[in-house]
Amino acid sequence: MDDDRVFRALADPTRRFLLDRLFERDGRSLVELESELEMTRFGVMKHLRVLEEAGLVVTRRQGREKLHFLNPVPIRLIHDRWIDKYTERHVSALAELKTELEETA
Amino acid sequence: MTTMTEVQTTQVYQVFVKATPEAVWDAIVKPEFTSKYFHGVTIEADQTVRKTWYHGELANEVDVLEWDPPRRFVHSWLSFYDPEMAAEEPSRVTWEIEPQEGGFSLLTVVHDQLEGAPKTAASVVGPGWMMVLSGLKTLLETGEPLTTF
Numbered sequence: 573m574d575d576d577r578v579f580r581a582l583a584d585p586t587r588r589f590l591l592d593r594l595f596e597r598d599g600r601s602l603v604e605l606e607s608e609l610e611m612t613r614f615g616v617m618k619h620l621r622v623l624e625e626a627g628l629v630v631t632r633r634q635g636r637e638k639l640h641f642l643n644p645v646p647i648r649l650i651h652d653r654w655i656d657k658y659t660e661r662h663v664s665a666l667a668e669l670k671t672e673l674e675e676t677a
Numbered sequence: 678m679t680t681m682t683e684v685q686t687t688q689v690y691q692v693f694v695k696a697t698p699e700a701v702w703d704a705i706v707k708p709e710f711t712s713k714y715f716h717g718v719t720i721e722a723d724q725t726v727r728k729t730w731y732h733g734e735l736a737n738e739v740d741v742l743e744w745d746p747p748r749r750f751v752h753s754w755l756s757f758y759d760p761e762m763a764a765e766e767p768s769r770v771t772w773e774i775e776p777q778e779g780g781f782s783l784l785t786v787v788h789d790q791l792e793g794a795p796k797t798a799a800s801v802v803g804p805g806w807m808m809v810l811s812g813l814k815t816l817l818e819t820g821e822p823l824t825t826f
Binding site: 641 | 811
């Protein structure tokens with residue numbers, strides 16, 4: 573819904589690193605994620621909050637723990653809106669070129 | 678298992694939809710909506726059972742575990758469309774709808790208890806549920822289906 577937030581959230585290597593860790597294994601606690609980064613807990617929390625506000629990370633309580641889950645939907649929506657459109661054009665441009673070259677050959 | 682990703686036994690998907698919780702609820706449980714976005718099947722649910730129809734035939738029936746319109750709907754899941762997956766243990770799907778300010782709804786789908794269903798977990802993860810959620814969003818916001826089946 574808010575593309576700016578998603579792009580901003582993705583424009584940081586630490587946050588992309590966190591997303592990759594969650595992609596590998598979902599549903600991790602702050603303590604777990606923190607152990608993979610040379611950063612204070614507060615720093616990691618700040619990054620997770622940006623990801624949460626962008627909708628890329630969803631937290632759920634499981635017992636006493638708060639677990640972080642990767643939510644792939646916003647990236648999918650951006651893909652549909654921004655990536656598909658341009659790659660399709662690219663592909664069809666190539667297809668046209670091929671047709672043209674083959675016709676003249 | 679060095680390059681492969683572990684199978685996710687709890688999967689969470691979330692999307693904002695520009696629709697009231699009541700409209701989102703209807704889109705999840707009523708056949709006239711589900712037939713337009715749910716991977717080509719038609720789904721109809723009430724407080725006891727969730728039925729799936731494929732090409733006019735009843736293909737699957739699962740228990741409804743919680744029914745709290747228009748906020749919370751929980752049912753078991755069985756991937757009936759594939760014999761190997763159908764033989765796995767049932768898992769669980771939770772739909773949560775939270776009203777947001779400005780007439781939006783936040784829809785969360787949690788597919789969990791997938792420990793006994795690794796093939797199902799690998800099959801529904803990512804594109805499987807995302808097609809359902811983006812299809813539902815498009816249908817409610819534009820009145821048009823995202824894809825035709």
